[in-house]
Amino acid sequence: MPDLYSITIPTYVINLPERTERLAHITQQFENRPEFDVTIIEACRHEVGALGLFQSMRKIIELAMERDDDVIIICEDDHEFTPDYSREYLLKNIIEAHYQGVDILSGGSGKIDQAVPVTENRYWVALCLSTQFIVVYRSFFQRILDEPFDRTVIADQLFSTMTGNKMVLYPFVSQQKDFGYSDVTPVHNERQGLVQRMFAETAARLDVIRQVYTHYQSGAHLI
Template sequence: MYENISIPVFVINLKERTDRLAYVLKEFSGKNEFDIHLIEACKHKNGRMGLWQSIVKIINEVSNGDDDVVIICEDDHTFTEHYNRDILIRNIIEASEQSVELLLGGIGGFGNAVPITLERYWIDWFWCTQFMVLFRPIFQRILDYKFKETDTADGVLSELTTHKMVLYPFISIQHDFGYSDVTLLNDEIKDKITEYFKEADEKMKIYQYANLKFLHKI
């Protein structure tokens, strides 16, 4: 099923981070459902600004094309044992039919979640942008937004659309390289990123339990 589908994936990588590039390319190795495009990250003294500029560069590239959905990945993206090609593609198709504008493979934090299906949950806000499926309706809003020095990409994207969901179980987490190209706080506390994802996963398990027990009665 879905054998002939290939999803454009834009991988953001700083040119000098060859270790990270090798890492993320290995994650995608053998997964022919992805059409990989490497994007040299925009450099900025403010790493958060550089990340946003890189996202805008990608959206500028695709907005005039034929693709209505793209995946943007950072080079610390890691597939979990829950990744499955057919499940991802089916959820992308179903999410599009529900007018979802942003679908996340995994997150390091959120406020509240609402179960939509057995695998997809609406969220109010989120942390971490290592694996994002973006749909065409959000493209122009990204291009129009005037990013401020105090902004973060995940914070802005959380505000730009209420039509956002996350897959659970997570199919993507961030690999902790021991430093962050974006957030200084994550450099200062070892294993902080890993801890964020563990905490988000434990919190999502509660929502999943309620979803299975009371809504789907499994």
């Protein structure tokens, strides 16, 4: 295992310039965290917010390829670290997931379907929504750029169909902060508190799976 304190991860944060309260929030999130090499990316504008988000992600991938990045974090400006975050926890899992051939590692999700524990903290998932904090590996860069899309594109759903090599961390290191509005997902404007409920429900599901996994890994079922 490399020295975790010598590693910095290129981190690209998507932000609309007029959303100054979000910029202040996300800047504070990364303060005193030298493991992240943060670049603020001006979001692509489109009347369809989800399409603008996906175009922003493509813009990031193009920049990452120009910079010859091996692994990056794509971050939306509503990302918020959870109390479970630590430098060691995140970087260790990024490295181990790489050796397992993962294309995307989610730091926290508001919705999953099937989930299979690979380790106590990493879960293979068939569907993984929420892109407020995702680790994207070089193996997936060109495929994102090559993937056809139209104005109906929703990035997290598209990524879930593009690769089976995706995992989510649990306990989550990231959740979405509720600003009371969304530039991307209109339903979040209509149903207050929806984001928090979705993340809490997903965490509860994964916690049950983890308890079963650790029970059988410990051999307690044989006693």
